[in-house]
Amino acid sequence: MKAELTKTITQQEKGPVCYLPAVLCCRSPAVVAEGGKTAQEVVILWCKAGVTSQKKGRRSCSSVVSSAAEITMSLASKVTLGAACCVTAAIVGYVHLKQSIDREKLHEGVIRDVERQQRRKAENVYLLQQQSDLTKQLRQEQQQREAAQQAATPT
Structure with missing residues (x-):
C-alpha cells in the first residue's frame, strides 16, 4: 500500500493538483457513503482519478495522500x-x-x-x-x- 501511495504522490506532483474539501482530508475514520470506504480511501481514489477543484480553502491531494501514508x-x-x-x-x-x-x-x-x-x-x-x-x-x-x-x- 505504501508503494501505491508513493506512486500517487509522485504522479500528483507531476500532474494537476487536486483540491478537496477539508472534511474529506481529515484523519477521522468516518465512513463515507461510497461503498463503506473511509474518507481517506475516497480521497485517494479521487486523487488517482484526477478529480480537481479550484475553490479556496481546500488542501491539495498530495498532502492528503502523504497524511494517509502515515496511517500505518x-x-x-x-x-x-x-x-x-x-x-x-x-x-x-x-x-x-x-x-x-x-x-x-x-x-x-x-x-x-x-x-x-x-x-x-x-x-x-x-x-x-x-x-x-x-x-x-x-x-x-x-x-x-x-x-x-x-x-x-x-x-
Missing part, C-alpha cells in the same frame, strides 16, 4: 496491540480454567455428601441391629426371671 501502525502500536491480545487471551483462558476447576470441586462435594450419607446409613443400620440384639437379650432375661419366679412360688 508504528512498532509501539503493534506491540501494544499484541500485548492487549495476549492479555485478553490469557484472561479468557484463566476464566475457563477456573470455571472447570470450580465445577470439579462442586462435583467432589456432591460425591463426599453421598459417601457421608451412606456412612451414616450404615452406622444407623449397625446401631439399629445392636438395639434389636439388646432388646432380644433383655426379653430372654425377663422371660428367665419370670420362669424362675413362677418356679419359686408354690401353687
Whole structure:
C-alpha cells in the first residue's frame, strides 16, 4: 500500500493538483457513503482519478495522500496491540480454567455428601441391629426371671 501511495504522490506532483474539501482530508475514520470506504480511501481514489477543484480553502491531494501514508501502525502500536491480545487471551483462558476447576470441586462435594450419607446409613443400620440384639437379650432375661419366679412360688 505504501508503494501505491508513493506512486500517487509522485504522479500528483507531476500532474494537476487536486483540491478537496477539508472534511474529506481529515484523519477521522468516518465512513463515507461510497461503498463503506473511509474518507481517506475516497480521497485517494479521487486523487488517482484526477478529480480537481479550484475553490479556496481546500488542501491539495498530495498532502492528503502523504497524511494517509502515515496511517500505518508504528512498532509501539503493534506491540501494544499484541500485548492487549495476549492479555485478553490469557484472561479468557484463566476464566475457563477456573470455571472447570470450580465445577470439579462442586462435583467432589456432591460425591463426599453421598459417601457421608451412606456412612451414616450404615452406622444407623449397625446401631439399629445392636438395639434389636439388646432388646432380644433383655426379653430372654425377663422371660428367665419370670420362669424362675413362677418356679419359686408354690401353687
